[in-house]
Amino acid sequence: METVGSADERKNSALAELRHVSRKAHEAVDEAFSRFELADPQSYGAFLTAHARVLVGAEAYLSRHASSVPAWRPRAELLKDDLRQMGLAVPAVQADCFPENDGTAMGVLYVLEGSRLGGRVLSGRVSEGLPRAYLSAFHQKGEWPAFLERLGRYLDESDAVSRQAVTEGAVATFALFRKSAGLQD
Structure with missing residues (x-):
């Protein structure tokens, strides 16, 4: 779930502050998921299961806020398909974890969109023959x-609240991913 700083973030102090304040939570997620060996089918399946437990619910939440967040491309079905191809069940989802607030939705989307950057790196670590549609759903140009x-x-343009x-x-989204990684054997 790697996010990368950019010139836009350096120019925008509020965006830089968001990244700074959420950095520890982001690093905790990276550490929690670093134990998964994506070349090993069992470990990779646990990795996908941990992601599904959070991503599916987070995307359902974002769908309820579609009019107030930028357009995004869901990946839940790709993740579910990867799990099914591996003969794994789609786990129960952590639903209703976020307050119904447009600002919260923007924060959730920030984490999910940032995770696409990490997916680009991680997809190369998945063994040949294992499904990787979820991790391969990279950002399109721009x-x-x-x-x-x-x-x-x-x-x-927003107030402090x-x-x-x-x-x-x-x-909160980073925390859910970290917790979900910890639930996997």
Whole structure:
């Protein structure tokens, strides 16, 4: 779930602050998922299961806020298909984890869109023959910078309460992923 700083973040202090404040939570997720060996089918299946437990519910939440967040491409069905191809069940979803707030939704989307960057790196670690549609759902050209621009604008135009909701949404999403990784054997 690697996110990368950019010139847009350096120009936008609110965006840089979001990244700074959520960094520890992000690093905790990276550490929690680092134990999974993606070349090993069993470990990779556990990795996908941990992601599904959070991603499916987070995307359902974002769907309820579709009119207030930038356009995004869901990956839940890709993840479910990868699990099914491996003969694994789709886990129970952590639903209703977030307050119904547009700022929170922007924070959730920040984490999910940032995870696509990590997926680009991680997909290369998956053994040949294992499904990798979820991790291979990279950003299309210009999507990440456009998202960061939109998020930066939202942060700049919002009051302190809304900006805090974005941060809380991002940190809560990272925490859910970290917890889910810990639930896997």
